[in-house]
Amino acid sequence: MSDKISFVRTEMLEQKAPPASTTGFVGWARANLFNGIGNSVLTLLSIYCVYYVLSGLIPWLVSPTWKAESLTQCREMIAAAGKHGHLACWGVVRERFIQLLFGFYPPEGYWRVILALVIVGAGLAPVLFDKAPRKLLIVTALFPFIVPFLLWGGLIWPYVGVLLGFVVGYFVLKYAADALGDLLALIAGVVSAFVWWIFLSGPIMGAIGSVLPIGLEFVESRSFGGLMLALTIGLTAILGSLPLGIVLALGRQSDLLIVKALCVGFIEFIRGVPLITLLFVASTLLNIFLPPSMEFDIIVRVIIMVTLFSAAYMAEVVRGGLAALPKGQYEAADALGLDYWKAQRLIIMPQALKISIPGIVSTFIGVFKDTTLVSVIGLLDPLGLSNAIRADQAWNGIVWELYGLIGVLFFVFCFSMSRYSMYLERKLQTGHK
Amino acid sequence: MSELSERTIDRSNMQVSDEVAIQINQMNKWYGQFHVLRDIDLTVQRGERIVIAGPSGSGKSTLIRCINRLEEHQQGQIIVDGTELTSDLKNIDKIRSEVGMCFQHFNLFPHLTILENCTLAPIWVRNTPKKEAEEIAMHFLEKVKIPEQANKYPGMLSGGQQQRVAIARSLCMKPRIMLFDEPTSALDPEMIKEVLDTMIELAEEGMTMLCVTHEMGFAREVANRVIFMDAGQIVEQNEPEEFFNNPQSERTKLFLSQILGH
Numbered sequence: 001m002s003d004k005i006s007f008v009r010t011e012m013l014e015q016k017a018p019p020a021s022t023t024g025f026v027g028w029a030r031a032n033l034f035n036g037i038g039n040s041v042l043t044l045l046s047i048y049c050v051y052y053v054l055s056g057l058i059p060w061l062v063s064p065t066w067k068a069e070s071l072t073q074c075r076e077m078i079a080a081a082g083k084h085g086h087l088a089c090w091g092v093v094r095e096r097f098i099q100l101l102f103g104f105y106p107p108e109g110y111w112r113v114i115l116a117l118v119i120v121g122a123g124l125a126p127v128l129f130d131k132a133p134r135k136l137l138i139v140t141a142l143f144p145f146i147v148p149f150l151l152w153g154g155l156i157w158p159y160v161g162v163l164l165g166f167v168v169g170y171f172v173l174k175y176a177a178d179a180l181g182d183l184l185a186l187i188a189g190v191v192s193a194f195v196w197w198i199f200l201s202g203p204i205m206g207a208i209g210s211v212l213p214i215g216l217e218f219v220e221s222r223s224f225g226g227l228m229l230a231l232t233i234g235l236t237a238i239l240g241s242l243p244l245g246i247v248l249a250l251g252r253q254s255d256l257l258i259v260k261a262l263c264v265g266f267i268e269f270i271r272g273v274p275l276i277t278l279l280f281v282a283s284t285l286l287n288i289f290l291p292p293s294m295e296f297d298i299i300v301r302v303i304i305m306v307t308l309f310s311a312a313y314m315a316e317v318v319r320g321g322l323a324a325l326p327k328g329q330y331e332a333a334d335a336l337g338l339d340y341w342k343a344q345r346l347i348i349m350p351q352a353l354k355i356s357i358p359g360i361v362s363t364f365i366g367v368f369k370d371t372t373l374v375s376v377i378g379l380l381d382p383l384g385l386s387n388a389i390r391a392d393q394a395w396n397g398i399v400w401e402l403y404g405l406i407g408v409l410f411f412v413f414c415f416s417m418s419r420y421s422m423y424l425e426r427k428l429q430t431g432h433k
Numbered sequence: 434m435s436e437l438s439e440r441t442i443d444r445s446n447m448q449v450s451d452e453v454a455i456q457i458n459q460m461n462k463w464y465g466q467f468h469v470l471r472d473i474d475l476t477v478q479r480g481e482r483i484v485i486a487g488p489s490g491s492g493k494s495t496l497i498r499c500i501n502r503l504e505e506h507q508q509g510q511i512i513v514d515g516t517e518l519t520s521d522l523k524n525i526d527k528i529r530s531e532v533g534m535c536f537q538h539f540n541l542f543p544h545l546t547i548l549e550n551c552t553l554a555p556i557w558v559r560n561t562p563k564k565e566a567e568e569i570a571m572h573f574l575e576k577v578k579i580p581e582q583a584n585k586y587p588g589m590l591s592g593g594q595q596q597r598v599a600i601a602r603s604l605c606m607k608p609r610i611m612l613f614d615e616p617t618s619a620l621d622p623e624m625i626k627e628v629l630d631t632m633i634e635l636a637e638e639g640m641t642m643l644c645v646t647h648e649m650g651f652a653r654e655v656a657n658r659v660i661f662m663d664a665g666q667i668v669e670q671n672e673p674e675e676f677f678n679n680p681q682s683e684r685t686k687l688f689l690s691q692i693l694g695h
Contacts, residue, residue, distance in 0.1 A: 331503050332540035336554035336606065337530030339522070346553060350544050430543060430586035 063087035066094055070394035092395050093405055099389075100405065103225015103380050109153070112216065113228050116150040119143050120235065128420065130427075144239075151224075151232065153216035157209040161201035169193030182341075221299045225380035227409055233303050233381075234368040234413075240307040241367065242360065245314025246353075250344065252319060263315070270312035275370055278305040283377040302374055310367040317363055321356035322348065354428050361421035365414045372410075382406045442654060446639040449657060452479040453512075454610055454641045455500060460509030462492075462499060469495050470506070471665045479609075482642045484652035484673075487662035488688060493645045496662070497612045500643070501532045514609060530558050533603030537615040539595040541587035547574065547598050548583040551605045559606070566605070573601040577631050593624025597631050604635075611635065613644040649693060653677060661685050 034040045068074040068091030123143035125132035149159040173189030251263030282301040333343035375384030386402045455477040462470040485493045498504040511518040513528045551570035555561040574580045577597035617625040659676040661669045669685045
């Protein structure tokens with residue numbers, strides 16, 4: 001028996017190529033499409049389904065109605081071209097596309113919207129991509145002030161006033177930190193910024209404005225609409241909700257009882273209420289409760305509500321990431337002598353946020369799509385505009401073309417966000433799991 | 434134990450001085466109702482190499498985790514390098530930056546490279562310029578014999594390599610005391626040796642060390658004192674020679690027979 005059990009390899013085996021039938025397209029198709037009878041049947045069935053949908057959709061899309069001025073004209077053109085059946089009426093897209101993008105924004109100001117979008121892109125680039133030049137970070141710091149100025153216009157000074165508030169707060173924080181300690185300095189910084197905004201900024205900037213009336217023509221919020229409105233609300237809410245959500249998530253995990261109670265209360269309250277309710281509060285109730293002097297812009301109110309709403313969701317997503325971190329990471333950071341904020345910034349958050357990327361981006365996409373709800377309170381986002389367009393006698397009866405187009409517009413943005421998140425996950429992948 | 438015999442240990446720098454590094458007086462700790470550490474009295478002189486042994490749940494990890502306040506004690510006194518551990522955050526941060534710690538599961542930061550793991554604390558806690566911090570880090574990575582891994586991420590390294598990085602990371606803060614919490618318990622036998630070798634080198638340089646470990650070979654060869662804990666108390670402590678050859682308490686005898694018996 002023993003001679004059968006004992007075995008000694010004298011030569012190690014060389015690496016061989018895998019069998020040809022398992023590589024290349026043939027191998028891929030065999031493994032993924034025609035792997036057994038059941039799968040082959042399903043594959044053929046799926047191919048037929050795709051063909052069926054496309055065979056209906058493509059003729060509908062190819063319709064000679066680009067120049068039509070109304071739905072009736074569309075029908076005449078289709079009949080004149082000798083085609084039958086239900087075909088798309090593209091005239092509405094030609095006529096109303098610009099409106100779907102800009103709403104009722106004055107056409108001579110379109111460049112402002114486009115420039116604002118470019119600046120936002122330039123400001124976000126260094127945050128989103130490593131390869132973007134670091135100098136663009138200046139744009140990142142300034143675009144929250146430049147973009148509203150471009151969109152709403154008016155004198156430049158109030159926007160400068162808001163910016164200076166942050167500068168004042170920063171310098172107070174920086175120079176008070178040594179004397180007062182971190183927490184008191186932070187409070188001092190915030191207080192001094194608010195003192196500037198509430199008491200000083202208005203008179204000082206007003207005085208400068210009367211001497212140097214630099215500015216752009218003022219555009220009322222009522223003129224905002226279309227995709228531009230959706231982007232204004234959506235992007236602001238997205239950019240605002242992430243930092244706010246992180247703060248709320250940390251607050252919820254805090255040992256400080258009152259901080260924790262406030263954060264839990266806020267999150268649970270906001271999550272427990274439908275967004276539409278909050279939007280109604282923004283559009284009607286706030287006007288009743290606030291004194292007339294405090295009345296502020298409807299779009300700003302909506303942005304605040306949408307931001308708070310998404311921040312509550314974001315907080316829970318981030319908390320999930322925090323909970324997934326092993327306790328050892330906190331302990332290692334502590335053992336090295338890092339204080340709470342440094343540990344959060346350098347060790348905990350980079351990992352927790354990385355874990356929560358899919359959830360964060362889902363929330364972003366959700367927020368962006370939820371901006372269509374503002375049509376309920378009478379703002380003319382693309383969906384609100386489509387109702388207005390369909391109420392026009394010329395286009396009464398149009399459905400698929402408009403909603404399809406709006407769907408495509410939203411899809412482009414949401415899909416880009418989704419792809420970006422996958423890129424980010426791949427980039428941040430370190431080592432084996 | 435046999436792993437250690439290949440190497441003769443240079444004892445020239447292993448000297449215990451009169452200076453007190455850690456002083457623990459009548460320290461008690463509870464987890465809720467459970468009395469996990471009971472009346473602990475311990476004085477550690479600078480240069481001592483102490484191995485703390487004992488069955489699991491005896492409180493040995495909790496004890497060394499109290500020394501850098503990863504766990505809070507509720508009664509008694511812990512004085513590290515002349516600074517008493519109280520809830521004063523300044524004292525805690527001061528002690529933590531002078532006491533290095535290695536964990537059973539390494540706890541490297543997986544999102545940072547090996548080099549970044551090592552430079553993080555010097556840069557952000559000690560305000561060392563980045564370049565200098567990197568030089569220090571490379572020095573200690575060479576010391577633990579993995580400078581070539583500096584730009585990899587922890588997930589790409591073996592367990593033994595990760596633990597050596599963790600040691601290097603602690604050393605970059607130039608600690609005066611090193612705490613080891615079962616540094617080899619999560620490692621394969623082949624990797625245990627490389628980590629123990631690193632620890633021996635540290636001991637040879639005169640580092641004050643407290644090690645919770647089951648490596649009795651290490652205790653015999655390197656430690657100058659072995660502490661045996663059970664049920665949250667120090668049951669017996671002695672020089673390794675005496676401790677292993679002539680244990681006094683029944684509990685110690687039983688423990689030694691179980692761990693050395695096979």
